Amino acid sequence: MAAQRPIRPTVDKKLMGREVLVFLDYGEGATYADPVWSLIGGQRTADFNNSADAIDTSDKNSNGYGDSEPGMKTTEIAMELIIKPSDPTIGQLYEAYENNEAVDILRWVDGGRSTRNWYSITEMSESAAYDDASILSLTLTGKGEPTVIEDMADPRESA
Numbered sequence: 001m002a003a004q005r006p007i008r009p010t011v012d013k014k015l016m017g018r019e020v021l022v023f024l025d026y027g028e029g030a031t032y033a034d035p036v037w038s039l040i041g042g043q044r045t046a047d048f049n050n051s052a053d054a055i056d057t058s059d060k061n062s063n064g065y066g067d068s069e070p071g072m073k074t075t076e077i078a079m080e081l082i083i084k085p086s087d088p089t090i091g092q093l094y095e096a097y098e099n100n101e102a103v104d105i106l107r108w109v110d111g112g113r114s115t116r117n118w119y120s121i122t123e124m125s126e127s128a129a130y131d132d133a134s135i136l137s138l139t140l141t142g143k144g145e146p147t148v149i150e151d152m153a154d155p156r157e158s159a
Helices: 088-098
Strands: 020-025 035-037 043-056 068-084 103-109 113-128 135-142 147-150
Touching: 020 043, 035 088, 043 103, 043 113, 043 135, 043 147
Parallel strands: none
Antiparallel strands: 020 035, 020 103, 043 068, 068 135, 103 113, 113 135, 113 147
């Protein structure tokens, strides 16, 4: 009998940040109907935010307390990337920003809830500290309701 050690079984899988990747629909023959998902290089963060405007529904019967209902909803992806000048996806993001063009983005979650939407690049800034990597910070603001895809296969495997 071979020597072995027991492996602790996974009780509840925890989602790691490294399992969340952002892709740009970009490549030869890419269309919205038949996307070519290209991984955006140098990703450090890919934060997703859902929010709704608050509609004040307070009235004289609120006993001095405010009341509100959700209004218009928006989505946003905030990303930080290590700048890789040779990465074509980063070049495409700069081009889209300069031309005020929306980009087709997939925020893929390994084994979880992925989202796809058109996004406007509403903030793009670079930091270049003397003793650190050059960082590109992006804010992508959603255009309308995102498409939610549960348990989507890894887009890199179909490329």
